[in-house]
Amino acid sequence: MSDAEIYADVRTDLMRYATALVGVSDAADVVSSVVTRVVARPGGLSGLEDPKPYLMRGILNEARMRHRSRSRQERVLARLGPELPGGEHDHVLDLVMDLPPQQRAAVFLTYYEQYTAPEIAEVMGCRPATVRRYLHLARRKLKEVLDE
Amino acid sequence: MSDRIKNAFDDLLHNMEEAPSWDQVTSARVSDTPRFNRGLAFAGGVAGVLVLGIVASMVFSGPGDVTGDSSATGAPYVEEREGTILLVARQTDAGEDALISGRLTIGVGGCLSIETDGAEYAAVWPWGSTLSADGRSISVPGSENLEVGSLIHAGGGYLTAPDSDPRLPEIPTACAESTLAIIAPQSVRPDQTTTPPTTVPGSGWPDVVMSGFLRLLVGSWDGGPGHTALITGVLDANEQGCIGIRAGEDFRVVVWPGGTRFGDANQVVVPGSDTFRLGDQIMAGGGYVPVSGEAFTNCGLPSGSDVAVIESEVRTGD
Numbered sequence: 001m002s003d004a005e006i007y008a009d010v011r012t013d014l015m016r017y018a019t020a021l022v023g024v025s026d027a028a029d030v031v032s033s034v035v036t037r038v039v040a041r042p043g044g045l046s047g048l049e050d051p052k053p054y055l056m057r058g059i060l061n062e063a064r065m066r067h068r069s070r071s072r073q074e075r076v077l078a079r080l081g082p083e084l085p086g087g088e089h090d091h092v093l094d095l096v097m098d099l100p101p102q103q104r105a106a107v108f109l110t111y112y113e114q115y116t117a118p119e120i121a122e123v124m125g126c127r128p129a130t131v132r133r134y135l136h137l138a139r140r141k142l143k144e145v146l147d148e
Numbered sequence: 149m150s151d152r153i154k155n156a157f158d159d160l161l162h163n164m165e166e167a168p169s170w171d172q173v174t175s176a177r178v179s180d181t182p183r184f185n186r187g188l189a190f191a192g193g194v195a196g197v198l199v200l201g202i203v204a205s206m207v208f209s210g211p212g213d214v215t216g217d218s219s220a221t222g223a224p225y226v227e228e229r230e231g232t233i234l235l236v237a238r239q240t241d242a243g244e245d246a247l248i249s250g251r252l253t254i255g256v257g258g259c260l261s262i263e264t265d266g267a268e269y270a271a272v273w274p275w276g277s278t279l280s281a282d283g284r285s286i287s288v289p290g291s292e293n294l295e296v297g298s299l300i301h302a303g304g305g306y307l308t309a310p311d312s313d314p315r316l317p318e319i320p321t322a323c324a325e326s327t328l329a330i331i332a333p334q335s336v337r338p339d340q341t342t343t344p345p346t347t348v349p350g351s352g353w354p355d356v357v358m359s360g361f362l363r364l365l366v367g368s369w370d371g372g373p374g375h376t377a378l379i380t381g382v383l384d385a386n387e388q389g390c391i392g393i394r395a396g397e398d399f400r401v402v403v404w405p406g407g408t409r410f411g412d413a414n415q416v417v418v419p420g421s422d423t424f425r426l427g428d429q430i431m432a433g434g435g436y437v438p439v440s441g442e443a444f445t446n447c448g449l450p451s452g453s454d455v456a457v458i459e460s461e462v463r464t465g466d
Contacts, residue, residue, distance in 0.1 A: 011168075035168075036173055
């Protein structure tokens with residue numbers, strides 16, 4: 001398969017994952033940045049044994065980088081007060097989106113994509129036990145929602 | 149339980165944009181710009197279309213009744229008068245923080261900006277701020293009218309390429325290319341030193357106190373009434389070793405109250421105040437004044453540069 005064909009196969013999945021990690025407005029930029037970097041390397045997408053989890057790891061790394069940048073921004077914007085509360089789903093989503101990127105990725109892949117811990121571990125490039133640790137930490141933070 | 153999380157993701161993904169096409173990805177690759185800029189280049193491509201629409205449809209959407217209940221939440225907005233664009237943040241009571249000092253100017257793209265040390269920062273003003281009809285002055289709640297060209301001091305902070313945020317207005321592309329200066333509410337003060345502070349005498353001002361590479365510029369304020377502009381930042385030294393304050397990217401050499409000296413470990417000992425170390429956050433009152441002379445030249449300050457003259461007790465900042 002050519003790079004273009006591989007990308008066509010995975011682009012919607014990547015976009016969904018990126019949207020879950022960085023939000024609607026930044027997702028396309030994240031996908032573009034990650035794919036552009038990989039395509040520019042020798043071998044491109046077709047040189048990868050399994051491009052989709054590789055690209056998903058890249059998206060998670062990009063999300064983590066932006067999360068750090070966002071944290072710096074938040075410290076300045078905190079001078080303009082807290083963000084406005086949203087509706088019920090917004091509240092749930094706000095809680096999820098406030099999680100660190102690894103925990104958010106684990107929650108999304110578990111609750112939305114229905115991945116198993118070993119499948120998530122492959123995507124995130126870590127051990128299944130680490131995935132379960134991320135989920136444990138996330139569930140503890142989301143407890144006020146999950147227990148209602 | 150888990151359904152609620154899934155529903156929340158459903159809502160989010162319902163608004164998901166289409167993935168970039170292969171052509172968009174590969175056209176981004178053609179650029180030899182650094183990685184981050186390639187991302188921006190793509191975002192610019194997408195955002196450019198959006199911003200064109202925003203600019204084309206940008207109409208005055210001011211705060212409405214800004215004289216009403218001050219606790220009401222006001223949305224951010226953009227105001228345009230005679231080509232001058234005013235960016236205004238969401239209403240809040242949050243206070244000041246880092247020091248932003250500079251001259252009010254109309255920057256690239258028409259955004260009302262603050263110019264400091266030769267750099268322009270498009271400013272995001274506190275809610276309720278409005279432009280005059282000719283776009284040449286701004287009214288900021290809690291302050292007086294500020295004319296383009298005037299020197300101001302404010303609290304706030306700097307943001308580079310901020311993500312979209314409900315507390316910020318839509319930032320026009322031309323203005324978003326610069327770092328933004330976020331102006332905190334109730335923090336804007338016009339410069340009060342159109343005339344030099346009362347403590348500025350003629351020759352011999354200021355004294356220079358040396359300690360190795362470090363040097364303190366020491367004035368003659370001795371506790372009397374002084375200027376009250378906020379001087380705050382982190383105690384630091386510039387490349388010439390002159391002690392001053394750093395607030396964000398802005399460094400300002402300080403002229404200290406009379407009697408200020410170095411301690412045994414190069415602390416700054418201010419009579420009647422406390423002892424401060426480099427890296428301490430400090431706050432004081434005083435004024436900003438353009439200066440000239442050998443003592444300032446040796447601190448790397450060309451004639452006409454502003455220094456911060458402290459005319460109050462100095463205390464540790466928050």
